[in-house]
Amino acid sequence: MSSQDIPEDKHLPSEQGAAHHGGVAVADDPFADPGLPAHKPRIQDIDDRAARRSERTVAMLFTISMLATICFIAAYVTIPVDKIVYIFPLGKVSALNFALGLTLGAALFCIGAGAVHWARTLMSDVEVADDRHPIEASPEVKAKVMQDFAEGAQESAIGRRKLIRNTMFGALALVPLSGVVLLRDLGPLPEDKLRHTMWAKGKLLINQNTMEPLRPEDVAVGSLTFAMPEGLEEDQHDFQTQIAKAALMIVRLQPEDIKDKKELEWSHDGIVAYSKICTHVGCPISLYEQQTHHVLCPCHQSTFDLSDGARVIFGPAGHALPQLRIGVNSEGFLEALGDFEEPVGPAFWERG
Amino acid sequence: MSTSDNNQRKAPRGERVADWADGRLGIYSLAKANMRKIFPDHWSFMLGEICLYSFIIIILTGVYLTLFFHPSMNEVVYHGSYVPMQGVLMSEAFASTLDISFDVRGGLLIRQIHHWAALIFVAGMIVHMMRVFFTGAFRKPREVNWVFGFLLLVLGMFTGFTGYSLPDDLLSGTGVRFMQGAILSVPVVGTYLSFFLFGGEFPGGDFVARFYSVHILLLPGIMMGLLVAHLILVFYHKHTQFAGPGRTNNNVVGMPLLPVYMAKAGGFFFLVFGVIAAIAAIASINPIWALGPYRPDHVSTGAQPDWYMGMPEGLIRAMPGWEINLWGHTLVLGVFVPLVLFPLVLVSIAVWPFIESWVTGDKREHHILDRPRNAPTRTAFGVAWIAEYIVLLIGGGNDMFAQYFHLSINSITWFVRIGFFVVPVLAFIVTKRICLGLQRRDRDKVLHGRETGIIKRLPHGEFVEVHEPLPQASLHTLTAHEQYEPLELGPAVDENGVERKVGRIEKLRVKLSKGFYAEGNQIPKATVEEYREIQAGHGHH
Numbered sequence: 001m002s003s004q005d006i007p008e009d010k011h012l013p014s015e016q017g018a019a020h021h022g023g024v025a026v027a028d029d030p031f032a033d034p035g036l037p038a039h040k041p042r043i044q045d046i047d048d049r050a051a052r053r054s055e056r057t058v059a060m061l062f063t064i065s066m067l068a069t070i071c072f073i074a075a076y077v078t079i080p081v082d083k084i085v086y087i088f089p090l091g092k093v094s095a096l097n098f099a100l101g102l103t104l105g106a107a108l109f110c111i112g113a114g115a116v117h118w119a120r121t122l123m124s125d126v127e128v129a130d131d132r133h134p135i136e137a138s139p140e141v142k143a144k145v146m147q148d149f150a151e152g153a154q155e156s157a158i159g160r161r162k163l164i165r166n167t168m169f170g171a172l173a174l175v176p177l178s179g180v181v182l183l184r185d186l187g188p189l190p191e192d193k194l195r196h197t198m199w200a201k202g203k204l205l206i207n208q209n210t211m212e213p214l215r216p217e218d219v220a221v222g223s224l225t226f227a228m229p230e231g232l233e234e235d236q237h238d239f240q241t242q243i244a245k246a247a248l249m250i251v252r253l254q255p256e257d258i259k260d261k262k263e264l265e266w267s268h269d270g271i272v273a274y275s276k277i278c279t280h281v282g283c284p285i286s287l288y289e290q291q292t293h294h295v296l297c298p299c300h301q302s303t304f305d306l307s308d309g310a311r312v313i314f315g316p317a318g319h320a321l322p323q324l325r326i327g328v329n330s331e332g333f334l335e336a337l338g339d340f341e342e343p344v345g346p347a348f349w350e351r352g
Numbered sequence: 353m354s355t356s357d358n359n360q361r362k363a364p365r366g367e368r369v370a371d372w373a374d375g376r377l378g379i380y381s382l383a384k385a386n387m388r389k390i391f392p393d394h395w396s397f398m399l400g401e402i403c404l405y406s407f408i409i410i411i412l413t414g415v416y417l418t419l420f421f422h423p424s425m426n427e428v429v430y431h432g433s434y435v436p437m438q439g440v441l442m443s444e445a446f447a448s449t450l451d452i453s454f455d456v457r458g459g460l461l462i463r464q465i466h467h468w469a470a471l472i473f474v475a476g477m478i479v480h481m482m483r484v485f486f487t488g489a490f491r492k493p494r495e496v497n498w499v500f501g502f503l504l505l506v507l508g509m510f511t512g513f514t515g516y517s518l519p520d521d522l523l524s525g526t527g528v529r530f531m532q533g534a535i536l537s538v539p540v541v542g543t544y545l546s547f548f549l550f551g552g553e554f555p556g557g558d559f560v561a562r563f564y565s566v567h568i569l570l571l572p573g574i575m576m577g578l579l580v581a582h583l584i585l586v587f588y589h590k591h592t593q594f595a596g597p598g599r600t601n602n603n604v605v606g607m608p609l610l611p612v613y614m615a616k617a618g619g620f621f622f623l624v625f626g627v628i629a630a631i632a633a634i635a636s637i638n639p640i641w642a643l644g645p646y647r648p649d650h651v652s653t654g655a656q657p658d659w660y661m662g663m664p665e666g667l668i669r670a671m672p673g674w675e676i677n678l679w680g681h682t683l684v685l686g687v688f689v690p691l692v693l694f695p696l697v698l699v700s701i702a703v704w705p706f707i708e709s710w711v712t713g714d715k716r717e718h719h720i721l722d723r724p725r726n727a728p729t730r731t732a733f734g735v736a737w738i739a740e741y742i743v744l745l746i747g748g749g750n751d752m753f754a755q756y757f758h759l760s761i762n763s764i765t766w767f768v769r770i771g772f773f774v775v776p777v778l779a780f781i782v783t784k785r786i787c788l789g790l791q792r793r794d795r796d797k798v799l800h801g802r803e804t805g806i807i808k809r810l811p812h813g814e815f816v817e818v819h820e821p822l823p824q825a826s827l828h829t830l831t832a833h834e835q836y837e838p839l840e841l842g843p844a845v846d847e848n849g850v851e852r853k854v855g856r857i858e859k860l861r862v863k864l865s866k867g868f869y870a871e872g873n874q875i876p877k878a879t880v881e882e883y884r885e886i887q888a889g890h891g892h893h
Binding site for chain 1: 389390427433441454455456457458460461464465493526529530532533534536537538539540541542543544546547548549550551552553554555556557558588589590597598599600601602603604605606607608611612615616618619620621622623624625626627628629630632633634636646647648649650651652653654655668669670671672673674675677680681682683684685686687712713714716717719750751761762765798824825827828831832836837880883884887
């Protein structure tokens with residue numbers, strides 16, 4: 001039994017650590033612990049030739065490791081960084097990566113294999129038992145610590161001088177606030193930034209493939225076109241942030257296929273423009289099924305019906321894709337008739 | 353040898369160095385306690401070593417990568433040696449990752465070792481945690497170390513996430529967008545958190561640099577501290593061991609640190625490193641050049657996070673898109689519920705040791721491991737947790753499963769939605785049955801001996817199988833486990849006839865205890881009396 005108290009609860013087994021060590025009973029207890037089994041010698045313990053064979057194996061493994069390191073350096077120096085080779089069954093791979101990786105792997109692995117083989121075959125494998133000592137301190141140690149603590153606390157007078165104690169706690173509680181306040185400038189406040197995109201009345205729809213303004217006749221039934229607002233350039237500094245909200249997807253339906261009244265009003269000759277940013281967590285939607293006019297987000301498979309106000313028909317998205325109201329300007333180009341009327345992308349607390 | 357000889361003898365150089373160090377660091381006392389410290393041997397004890405070594409490998413290769421990586425989102429036009437990307441506008445982070453992969457000799461290898469080691473690190477931690485769980489190694493005095501290990505797992509997942517987001521490639525950028533969308537769903541403060549984290553709107557120009565300092569300094573720093581504490585506690589508590597002849601709760605049986613354990617464990621570091629290096633030589637990982645730089649309006653199909661983020665991915669894919677709009681505010685349950693469930697699923701297994709010790713009320717130290725079958729409720733819970741995890745992994749890869757197995761993505765999603773609730777329950781019931789069956793088999797083996805496979809024909813024509821009694825060592829091993837008695841509520845009135853108040857919580861504890869240990873929830877192990885009785889009757893059949 002360890003130094004711990006014998007548990008009082010009667011549901012606890014009472015024989016921990018002393019399993020079947022019942023003094024007199026041990027002799028005729030068939031389940032008693034027979035003690036550590038006798039050491040069984042290995043072949044290396046009794047046959048010196050086997051031991052020498054093991055020694056040679058270990059030495060050979062260490063030697064292979066040395067050779068592999070030399071090969072690593074040789075490969076580093078000789079193989080050009082851009083050389084591509086065909087290696088079955090991997091296909092075309094970087095010759096340098098392949099050579100460096102395998103030689104480094106061999107150099108390391110052989111050290112490990114040598115050490116383990118050495119330990120398993122030549123070092124002593126006699127099992128030894130060590131005693132455990134309880135983690136808990138003895139009652140005397142505990143009493144001494146408690147007494148020391150009480151003395152220390154009393155000498156500090158922290159319990160008596162409450163004013164000192166309370167103001168100290170107050171000061172310690174307040175001082176981290178400075179650190180929190182300093183985090184304020186990590187970013188600007190959201191304000192209404194998530195409600196607006198670059199789209200505005202009169203902005204032309206620029207085809208992302210050709211970078212030309214779109215005309216209604218450019219949009220064929222059954223095709224999916226991606227567009228961005230006029231005036232957005234790839235090399236401007238906030239391009240990524242702007243396109244993350246303004247990305248647009250355009251399809252043409254037969255006007256009689258459009259089931260949603262508002263969608264029909266906001267379309268032009270069957271051409272509808274929807275935000276490309278999924279209302280779930282913001283992935284760009286990019287899969288379009290021509291026959292059903294369903295679009296699918298490849299990230300989490302939210303599916304929207306573009307012929308019915310882009311309502312969600314499957315998946316984890318919570319609301320329909322925002323539609324952009326479009327028309328045609330006097331020169332025959334497609335143009336936006338305003339910004340999106342609701343925030344694009346994932347929902348948030350203030351969205352409403 | 354005379355005394356004067358001894359004084360004149362000059363100590364060898366190594367001893368003089370050790371003397372110097374001892375005078376300043378006290379290494380002899382340290383070595384006295386630890387040099388021949390005993391380590392038990394079991395194959396499952398190397399799982400933790402895999403984690404430790406892959407962590408070291410990650411640190412070594414990670415430091416190398418910082419020498420070449422530029423954590424900046426400034427847009428540059430690529431002019432490096434990877435032809436298909438030449439002239440493409442990309443962030444410096446992406447461009448420098450291309451340079452590491454194509455222009456730095458050995459850079460690709462180190463990158464791939466770093467990434468492979470990270471996957472193995474997290475996988476190793478999960479498997480190591482399962483080993484500790486199923487053998488009950490988390491019991492007193494090791495509960496704190498269990499929590500340290502759990503924190504290491506959680507931090508490891510987030511260090512991995514911030515790490516693979518750094519190259520700013522199309523795939524990882526999509527993952528960051530997912531994270532930002534999830535943050536936006538937090539009630540009241542979501543938009544503020546997102547704006548502070550990203551320095552404004554998504555993606556802005558800050559997150560790579562911020563993730564970089566989190567990935568290389570903040571999280572690994574905390575992990576390093578936890579890891580050292582974890583190892584100190586392993587050393588201090590000494591290893592657990594399975595029951596067996598000569599192994600008790602009060603001793604530790606194995607080989608000494610010097611030389612056997614040092615050679616085996618030290619050698620194992622090189623084995624792990626060697627295997628990971630070989631994997632990095634032959635198996636490409638995260639080929640960012642094939643994905644291209646991130647653009648918020650581009651995406652590829654089959655977008656998958658690293659495997660350890662598959663669990664939250666499954667939650668977010670399976671959750672129905674519930675949104676509640678009230679008083680001008682939106683509660684985005686479809687995203688926020690998965691965001692809350694993600695830590696809850698993880699924590700559910702982390703709190704088990706505390707629940708179990710509360711139910712048993714056992715305050716003793718435990719150094720002998722349980723065989724999983726001998727703790728049927730715990731084992732069933734662990735398997736249920738794994739089953740839940742696997743269901744969510746399937747959910748996280750629903751598009752891949754649909755593609756490879758030609759299944760409907762909608763039916764897979766519905767399977768995950770229902771399976772989230774049903775599969776763990778089934779797994780629990782089935783596992784508990786199996787454990788009880790195995791306990792019965794152990795009991796039979798102890799009482800009736802081992803089946804020899806020899807069929808004997810008796811004079812009157814009956815066929816019987818000959819059973820051979822087990823040796824004492826096996827009898828001891830199979831009966832060494834402890835069995836708790838279920839708690840009882842006790843009488844409703846105390847000795848004075850006054851009604852005794854039993855709190856709700858105490859009632860729950862008794863109920864749980866009965867579920868754990870009452871008849872039918874564990875098979876009573878063979879007793880000496882039963883053994884004697886059967887042995888006495890043997891031969892009569």
